[in-house]
Amino acid sequence: MPELPEVETVRTQLDAQIRGAKILDIQIWKSGREKPVGDRFRNSLEGKKIIEIQRRAKLLVFRFEDGGAMTAHLKMTGRFVFVDADYEPSKHDRMLFRFDNGAHLVWNDVRQFGFVQAVSEKELENILSKYGPEPLETSVENLAVCIEHPKTRTIKAALLNQEVIAGIGNIYADEACFRAGIRPTRRIGKMNHADRLNLMRQVKELLKEAVEQRGTSANDYVDTEGKKGGFLSLLRVYGRAGEPCVNCKTPIKKIVLAQRGTHYCSGCQR
Ligand SMILES: [Zn+2]
Incomplete structure (x- = not known):
């Protein structure tokens, strides 16, 4: 399972490419590991502007301008991969995020233990407070x-x-x-x-x-x-x-x- 150094590496790369970008739309290919599920997940995130990608323990936190966030846990095999605009989904790809700066980001997970979650500022605070010191x-x-x-x-x-x-x-x-x-x-x-x-x-x-x-x-x-x-x-x-x-x-x-x-x-x- 990816630990602090691996998640920190992913965080740095995500931050370099999509900090300041807006999520244009999300295409869900394989539903079930996002919270809330399906259209509710898409609707709560589309149009949000990312101000920073942070990491707490092994959790990635995509912070939005309006105070909310998307959290992501890679667990065993979760992956974020930047792809080209004409990318065709492969077997374990779960969803595609399209950004207003041209970036296309795929969330892929072979073992399916990973998750992405849309959270309010309050929910995020609650989640982050449970971790010990960095x-x-x-x-x-x-x-x-x-x-x-x-x-x-x-x-x-x-x-x-x-x-x-x-x-x-x-x-x-x-x-x-x-x-x-x-x-x-x-x-x-x-x-x-x-x-x-x-x-x-x-x-x-x-x-x-x-x-x-x-x-x-x-x-x-x-x-x-x-x-x-x-x-x-x-x-x-x-x-x-x-x-x-x-x-x-x-x-x-x-x-x-x-x-x-x-x-x-x-x-x-x-
Ligand atoms: Zn020895």
Whole structure:
């Protein structure tokens, strides 16, 4: 699933092409994953002018001039792709947005977990208030405090919880733990303050590097130009089960933790 660096990459590209543009019309090819459904979705968005594309956690927020917004969650395989005016829809394309600046944007989703939603200013406020702090915009000290409780929770579960800290998913949770030398299975209560500071420092550095590399294409992720992210070759544990650790040569372990495949080195991580 695309995480903070991938969604941030998509956000930057969307913002560069459609900030200031007006939605002329929307063509829905495959209905069902937009809210409200069908014509109500189209009618509530056509004619709206986008003033900015923002990101909160893994959610994209297309802000309109009148205060409302369209939110979009890529989930597993959702994609925004800019296409030419004579584009013919393919199998997993769900809808086309046509803008007054000539841009044509397709929303495509193979696995169909992603969604787009028209929201009022009030609804948006409510949605955004449920997320924890943005790691790139919050100090290491403040982030370390956010993951202090509950003490029985594992580090992996804390990192994945969007109410604790926003934007981290399976890939970057595993990578951050490796960089910090801490096992993802460890309980929060078994970390001291220095451990928490170290982990959060690694989280921030990791996400910053991954944004610079335009994210990781470990599974299906591509950006709005159909390009893969550059961070894949920089992964040290994720997707490397059984391979020797880059530091100590111990084979990387893969277990299930917090319902997710979890990778770590039993040599380097304590
Ligand atoms: Zn190791």
